[in-house]
Amino acid sequence: xxxxxxxxxxxxxxxxxVFGGADFGVGIIEPFVRQRDGIDGAIxxxxxxxxxxxxxxxxxxxxxxxxxxxxxxxxxxxxLLGVLFGIVARGSAFTFRHYDPKPGGLAGWYTAxxxxxxxxxxxxxxxxMAATASSEFPTDPKAGFYAWYIAPWxxxxxxxTGLFVVALFAFEGAALLSAEHALAGLPLPHxxxxxxxxxxxxxxxxxxxxxAYFAELPWLTELLSSGWAIAAxxxxxxxxxxxxxxxxRGRPWxxxxxxxxxxxxxxxxxxxxxxxxxxxxxxxxxxYQDAVAPEATMxxxxxxxxxxxxxxxxxxxxxxxxxKAGPNTRFSDSH
Amino acid sequence: xxxxxxxxxxMAVSLGFHIIFTCIGMTMPWLMAAxxxxxxxxxxxxxxxxxxxxxxxVGVFFAVGAVSGTxxxxxxxxxxxxxxxxxxxxxxxxxxxxxxAFFIEAIALGLFLYGWDRLPPxxxxxxxxxxxxxxxxxxxxxxxxxxFMNSPAGFRWVDGHAVDIDPxxxxxxxxxxxxxLHMVIAAFVSTGFAAAGVHAxxxxxxxxxxxxxxxxLKLALTMGAVGALLQPLSGDLxxxxxxxxxxxxxxxxxxxxxxxxxxPLLLGGIPDDAARTVHHAIEIxxxxxxxxxxxxxxxVIGLDRIPRDQWPPITITHFAFQIMVGLGTLMAAVGASFxxxxxxxxxxxxxRAVLGCIAAxxxxxxxxxxxxxxxxxxxxxxxxxxxVMRTADAVSPMPGLQWSFLSIMLVYGLLGAVTxxxxxxxxxxxxxxxxxxxxxxxxxxxxxxxQAAHG
Numbered sequence: 001x002x003x004x005x006x007x008x009x010x011x012x013x014x015x016x017x018v019f020g021g022a023d024f025g026v027g028i029i030e031p032f033v034r035q036r037d038g039i040d041g042a043i044x045x046x047x048x049x050x051x052x053x054x055x056x057x058x059x060x061x062x063x064x065x066x067x068x069x070x071x072x073x074x075x076x077x078x079x080l081l082g083v084l085f086g087i088v089a090r091g092s093a094f095t096f097r098h099y100d101p102k103p104g105g106l107a108g109w110y111t112a113x114x115x116x117x118x119x120x121x122x123x124x125x126x127x128x129m130a131a132t133a134s135s136e137f138p139t140d141p142k143a144g145f146y147a148w149y150i151a152p153w154x155x156x157x158x159x160x161t162g163l164f165v166v167a168l169f170a171f172e173g174a175a176l177l178s179a180e181h182a183l184a185g186l187p188l189p190h191x192x193x194x195x196x197x198x199x200x201x202x203x204x205x206x207x208x209x210x211x212a213y214f215a216e217l218p219w220l221t222e223l224l225s226s227g228w229a230i231a232a233x234x235x236x237x238x239x240x241x242x243x244x245x246x247x248x249r250g251r252p253w254x255x256x257x258x259x260x261x262x263x264x265x266x267x268x269x270x271x272x273x274x275x276x277x278x279x280x281x282x283x284x285x286x287x288y289q290d291a292v293a294p295e296a297t298m299x300x301x302x303x304x305x306x307x308x309x310x311x312x313x314x315x316x317x318x319x320x321x322x323x324k325a326g327p328n329t330r331f332s333d334s335h
Numbered sequence: 336x337x338x339x340x341x342x343x344x345x346m347a348v349s350l351g352f353h354i355i356f357t358c359i360g361m362t363m364p365w366l367m368a369a370x371x372x373x374x375x376x377x378x379x380x381x382x383x384x385x386x387x388x389x390x391x392x393v394g395v396f397f398a399v400g401a402v403s404g405t406x407x408x409x410x411x412x413x414x415x416x417x418x419x420x421x422x423x424x425x426x427x428x429x430x431x432x433x434x435x436a437f438f439i440e441a442i443a444l445g446l447f448l449y450g451w452d453r454l455p456p457x458x459x460x461x462x463x464x465x466x467x468x469x470x471x472x473x474x475x476x477x478x479x480x481x482x483f484m485n486s487p488a489g490f491r492w493v494d495g496h497a498v499d500i501d502p503x504x505x506x507x508x509x510x511x512x513x514x515x516l517h518m519v520i521a522a523f524v525s526t527g528f529a530a531a532g533v534h535a536x537x538x539x540x541x542x543x544x545x546x547x548x549x550x551x552l553k554l555a556l557t558m559g560a561v562g563a564l565l566q567p568l569s570g571d572l573x574x575x576x577x578x579x580x581x582x583x584x585x586x587x588x589x590x591x592x593x594x595x596x597x598x599p600l601l602l603g604g605i606p607d608d609a610a611r612t613v614h615h616a617i618e619i620x621x622x623x624x625x626x627x628x629x630x631x632x633x634x635v636i637g638l639d640r641i642p643r644d645q646w647p648p649i650t651i652t653h654f655a656f657q658i659m660v661g662l663g664t665l666m667a668a669v670g671a672s673f674x675x676x677x678x679x680x681x682x683x684x685x686x687r688a689v690l691g692c693i694a695a696x697x698x699x700x701x702x703x704x705x706x707x708x709x710x711x712x713x714x715x716x717x718x719x720x721x722x723v724m725r726t727a728d729a730v731s732p733m734p735g736l737q738w739s740f741l742s743i744m745l746v747y748g749l750l751g752a753v754t755x756x757x758x759x760x761x762x763x764x765x766x767x768x769x770x771x772x773x774x775x776x777x778x779x780x781x782x783x784x785x786q787a788a789h790g
Contacts, residue, residue: 049401049437049438049441049442049445051401051402051405052401052434052437052438052441054405055404055405055408055434055437056431056434058408058409058412059408059427059430059431059434060431062411062412062419062423062427062430063423063424063427063428063430063431064424064427066419066420066421066423066424066427067420069412069416069419069420069423070412070416070417070419070420070423071416072412073409073411073412073413073416073419073731074412074416074731074732074733077413077731077733077739080409080413081413081739081742083409084405084406084409084410085742085746087402087405087406088402088403088406088746088750089746091398091399091401091402092398092399092402092750092753092754094398095394095395095398095399096753096754096757099391099394099395099757099761100757100760100761101760101761101763101764102760102763102764103760106753106756141732145734145735148733149733293423293424293427293500294424294500296500296501296502297424297425297427297428297500297502300428300502300503301427301428301431301502304428304431304432304435305431307435308431308432308434308435308438311435311439312435312438312439312442315439315442315443315446315465316438316442318442318446319442319445319446322446322450322453322454323445323449
């Protein structure tokens, strides 16, 4: 039961990183895109709805693993605040940019906030991810403000991981834009940018490993001893040529699939490395078994997930069929 | 500012902000669906235009509400980690259902906003109704969690830990039904009055789209007026429920310092905790006993029976309650007059004085909602889970929460101001006939440009 909920939680985070990540990515690369007409259309129709995946992961955390949620939100208060500011800034700025009929002097602000927020959230999400995977959290109340609330996430490894997530999302955004605007038989648009962000993401990934190696983080040794993590990262590496060939042959759907699979593998590998540990305190390891909620809660939670899925799926499939099917159907406002 | 006060203030600002958006997100879809239904029946283009204009409002408020709701799901832990550690497994269930409802709402809204020309009419209308149903469901589910805080159920508290957890019993707590009924009606009233007020204001300003605003005002205010007339009944249920379960909250709402039989109902007045009396209040003899227990001689527990360290802040709770009831009564009166006019003297609805009165009511519903939440939240203090866990014991140990509060207040202040100004510009653009927004904006602009070029 606990494993199932944990798996759904991980899946929700991965889906957020793939779908929400692409939305963020579009904001990150926007300054470097020459043709900006289709940007709003690529994120619409219900842009901020992708946060539902993040909210789902949070709800599963506080219902299923309350100890983990309570500790993370306490220790990582500051970077999580950074995540929030990013979400608020970009979501509302995008909405206003989309709907404001006559923004006047505000137009520049909307765009600046949209772009800044798009970088802020993945940066701090990556930092939080890295901190839960690698840092030792103090339990002595006398340790002081810095030791409790800043030191665990203010590490080279965490910043590198934050940068890596930004690069990853930027690549997703570039791939999304390319795929959305692809025309049959022609080379994919934004190809140079997408290829560059792909290479940059790989470079940042290498940087994360290098820092982990020199900092002698247990995360790295665990990763190398975890079959699942190695398999996932091998898959991600094998998908690199797939992405390149999607560009060479101008295949938007192959690009989307390869990109989504690659991002999922990377994140799965990252989290699989530390399984079953959720958090490292300086006097003990908090595993998912330690943090899990009572049996009755987990049972109703699993039922809620199953019924929720049954309720959501038909509408979701219908939405996709109506809007995304067919080679050239895009949202009416991007025509 | 103490950490506790900072955390409570930040939560108050975040919730107070979010609640406006959820009210609109819950009930505006019903307006847009009703307008579309009229359009499908009568084929008058004015109703299609109304449905589109309202759906744009829903789009803006939904997106900002989704963002502020995401913020809240973090803040629960950022500010109240100790509460979440214990309450998460007990009352988290409705939140996961709320996630489902939100998801369905997002899908249906996507279909509605972008599907005018792509979906069969029946499915398009149906998706509008689904937006409304799932919006209301989200609200009702979140209130289950608040009901649990007021009326804890589904666990036993042993040595600072919850045991024998039963999430289903916690969800179906005693306060849920009356609280969510009151809130759902409040959402319909506030949104109905606000939308009608905007239409009335546009008519007063001499809008050329008179028919559009007339029909919009009628639909919206009918919804608001019916709700405003039902609300006192639901309020009565809530008051009786609070009287039974949370005597301290009732005593604070009414600033009743002494336990007494045949307790009076106070209108207005300034509570004085030191002298344990209320100055300058109008007393309705035996009113409180009657309202709380349907018996004019019933005993109502006063603050003298509540230990001093368990008193909620009396003045805030009392004032907020007076504001809520006062505004509710006013809106019920306006609503009743409107329904009467609509029935007997419909031509008077175009009179400037009537329109002015309706326009003046625009913010009242939301003010009443904020006041009502102040009553229920401040009135529950010092408890976060009534009688079980104190708010002070739930707050985050991180020092310096006032900075986080200040920054959130700044962000939400800016966000609120910009949202208002965007909505004002959307209304003005609509006046000029420039239907910008998610529906074929480029085509519209292109056509207008063409017309301009040829004309």
